[in-house]
Amino acid sequence: MATYKPVVVQAFPKLGERITQDTVYWRGYKTPVQIKEFGAVNKIDFSPVPPYNYAVTASSRIHIYGRYSQEPIKTFSRFKDAAYCATYRDDGNLLVAGSEEGSIRLFDVSGKAPLRQFNGHTKAVHVVGFLSDKYRIFSGGDDYSSSLWDIPSATEIVSYSEHTDYVRCGCASKVNADVFVTGSYDHTVKLFDARTKSSVLTIEHGQPVESVLLFPSGGLLVSAGGRYVKVWDVLKGGQLLVSLKNHHKTVTCLCLNSSGQRLLSGSLDRHVKIYSTTSYKVVHSFNYATSILSLALSVSTLEIFLGKEDFCVSKPVKRVLRKYDKLLKSFQSSKALDAVLEPPIRLYTPEVTVAVMQELHRRGTLRSALAGRDEKQINLLLTFVARRVIEPRFTPVLVTVADMITDIYQPVVGQSAIVDRQFLRLQEAIGKEIDYQEELLEVLGMMDTLFATFTKKRATYLEENKSNGLTETIEMNINN
């Protein structure tokens, strides 16, 4: 006894796109879970220790989610106004967050109330983070200053007021406990050393800097601002290595994978691009329903992207029977056709729609599935057919479908202006295609004659030098 076999959707190789290990790996990520948050999510951070919980900062709350459930495990909500940039310490025990009112709060992950509160910034603090020695915190605020704080005494160690606009991003070096970078809307990225009184390096990005990242080696720095992602060599004094322009809206966030071999960038244009850090070429790209504000990648195979109002968790999923397959399994042909005429399938994967139509035709039920539809549905069907019938991969099936539709709905022509218009559009599309094909055949014929005359000329030319044995053999080969 066999199990039900799903409909085979013909895959056609796309020109230019190759299936690499990257595409196979990243394609495994699906978006099965969407979690709604109040207000925009501005930061998401994975705990560096198992079980890899993640902290999501949105509006005035910090939620901590576990790996499997979509309900927050824990919530920190001691903020009067918006909270920003909740970040884990390396050991996963402490969490620090900035806030709209200018104070920075330090939480114990297991506790509830803040352990420390650092006051000093006069305006909102959008970026905070731990230095790699675990005892100090850096921060950047809307008061243009970036500061360094001591955790045990809760005092400010040093404050730099070098930026000339809001400081909105920053990152601590993993190799040196004194070094951290901040990026600002004044188009610069500044590298600070806690041991000195002023910044040690200034990099001009060219656009307001939205995100900055240091490589694990500490030698390379990535900054994102405007539509650009730029990679800088810090050791060479801030020399520009690569400038990547793969997004068509502002890049908002950057992220490295655990091995440091892939760089991810998320943008307001709803795309996430994955680059190889050896060639800086895009190896894969995702698109999402909403703009991406922040993204994080866990050490294990769990990944998170943030949208404006909600965020979704992507993880590898198992294949299940699709809706149209379920309907086909129970021989509900009309409903199966309806299912594949839903917007996402019809628009983005027309091959599925066509495959189901073909399957229905194979089962001999296509005519009954197409029949008995109202004006709106006929309109939809005809739009689809008129648009896709000229694509060579769909032509054989859609020609049959178009035939059947005209057959079935012949009696009602003239009763609805919309349907009539669609019929005319279909006719127009097919007429155009026929014209193209005729033209192509003409061109082919012309080329054939050209080639024919060309070879003839060569042959006569070679016949004149019969003494040359070598050319003779060439000629032989040509003729053959």
Add this chain to the structure above:
Amino acid sequence: MVAPATLRVVRCGGSSLHGARAVFSADSKYLLCASGDFVKMYSVATEETLRLMGGHADLVTGIQLNPRNHMQLYSSSLDGSIKLWDFMDGIPIKTFTVGSKLLALYALASSEDSVFVVIPKSGERDTFQLVSVKLTKAAGQDLEARELSVVLDGVDASPKHIAFGREGEYVASVKEVNLQVYFFKQKQLNRFSVSTTKTKSGNNHFTCIACHPTEDCIATGHADGKIRLWRNFCHKKEYTFSTLHWHHDTVMDLAFSMEGTRLLSGGVESVLVLWHNESDRQKDFLPRLGSAIEYISMSSDGALCCTLHTDNRITIINSNLRFCKSIQGLIKSTDVKTGLVVDPRTKALVLNGEPGHLQFYCLQSDQQLFSLDIVQRQYIHQAGLNQADLVKVAFSAQGKWLATVEEREEVSDPELQLKLWFYDEETQSFKLNTRINMPHEDHITDMCFRDMDELEDDSLILVTSGRDCVFKVWVMVEDTDPEAQQRVSWSCDFVGSYHNYQATNCCFSEDGSLLAVSFEETVTVWDSVTWDLKCTFCHPPGKIRNICFGRLTCSKYLIGATDYGFLCCWNLLSCALEWSAHLNVLVLQPDPLSEHIAAISWLSKESSLFVFKPNEPRPIYIQRNLCKEKIQLAAFVPRDEPEVIGSEKYLWLRRSQLFFLTDTQELMTLSTKSLEERLTPSSKQLAVEESLPVTPFSLLLGKHRRQQSQEGTDLRKLVVHNKHEQDSPAVKELLHTPAHVLPSASFLCPIFINSLLISKENKSAEEVADEVEMESEKTDDDSDEERDVTEMEQEDTSPVELLGEMTCKLSKAQEKELRKIRKMDYSWISAF
């Protein structure tokens, strides 16, 4: 000692299983089934064919258990005889000759000494009658049974159209739109009919009938998919019926459960439907059984039911409608388009199986090895649908690559797919490597791989010829990208054509250097390296039907068979016709291991076989009247080891065996052996204890008893022939103890190995030891001589290798003693 036996045509599989309903033995352990001229007995537990009972001269049309002895079976056949078998031993007990064709057989518990058969009415064509046959009790094997009494007239020939109700009180028969019920006691005949209606799906003719086992209720199936339940039919006028309708196509068979509470029905949809309480509302389904259900039968205890399908498969289903077992031999497909191909890896015969599948059929065990899903689409069981099917298949020389072509007939243009499969060693199955949509614009007529055993993979070439007037050469392309999923894929390398003729056949020479492609009336020969046209052969009139190259010493010849009945042999060296013969050849099959070529022709309504060598126009062997049916397909299957064949005439059968498939899809072969030699029943010993019912208690006790008896037999065996590897008790114990009571494999391993080694290893080891200790123990040898002899006799029979633990447990002292005994000189015994 080989006798010059005559060559016989032997049926070896694929005979149609649906002559009659299958019958479960009384204990539901065995399933009996009519299969062509034979009655087959299967074990329900293991799906094995246990017995093949042959004796009828024509198709078996009915089998029934003897109602008075559940170990006996009646079978009826078209040859006009009823046989009574003891199926446990496979012995025919009696043969009753009736005289006329028997089309169906029924046996009733209530009717003494008589069975009911359907016979054609004498003098009239296509009318049949149900008669009861008195089976005389006279002694002797062959008896005449001429006492016939007509019960019902005007019945239908199919065994499904008659049923006996409630302890044999009445018999019901259906024909077209009429139902007649005859009550034996009242001697009353009631006729009913349904009004003829014709719908899109078919008419409402009766197709099958079943009677309720305890109530007066008859269920009838109709061609339009309805099931009618008739009640109160003892009155002519006041009868009632209710209708159940689920099937959209013909109801092929019906069966009531033993209590009569449930009704099973099956049809073309290949869905088994279970109706509860004869109501329309409550029903269960078992879908996708593979092919149309032909017969349904229930076991007497109601625990199992089995369905016979049109493709010769038997499915056993348990009482809660779960798929249980499947017995499948050679699956009968509607049309064997692929031809007979031999898988070089398993030596299995490969051909169309289930729709869209490729079946690998093991010739030795008459079992399907596996079924490879090629089309990978859901098959809809509905008449009149045009679904993709497999049409061509080819294996590369080592069976590493498999090429398949599937097509879907379409009015405008056919849908074609060429698929290349790679044999995956890890999963031990074929994996799809490349799929090519529309390889040709029209049907593919032939396909072959370049068969070169010794060469590397990259020389592998596939050639397809199509009706679109071209042949195409496909080669493997290596993917240079290290990150790519597949290392190789296939793509087209060369397209050849000849004067716009349709390419009909293609064939590579044995060394792979030449490719012959036939274009209608012309054979063209191409160089397989440069793809130059080398020469052409033509022998008008008539299109080329088959071509093949000679092999080994005859590799310079090219053989072709044409439509108008010519067999031509061309010499490739002189490019001239060597000889030709007038013969209407249907099949041309070269033996891969010798020069012989078999040609099967169709002459004056019989198939004949000609075996010849290309270098000689005179055939080596001719067998006229091979069979009455047309033979469309044949294949040489290499033997595992060359057979010893005495007669010079049959030497061509030495290396490989010729199998051929008839129009009715029966697989036949030629054999020099007699039937008894060929059919070595797999298990002669059907132990009686096997037929005991299995209860938890018997399992508990039986295990204990079996162990005891086994130990007993082991001991006995040992006494009889001491050290025979096959009968080693440790091995026996391993094989016969139920798996769940065996200790872990690591524990059994040393025992097993020891048991294998014992005959030589033990001796030699001890001999060595003996020599070492020879001097030390020489002193006390003589004194205990007398006592030792008696001990020796006991010890020797003691099963040293019976259980591994025993050898381990032998204490040091005992070992010493043993050794002592061994090295004693017992030659003096013989002196007495």
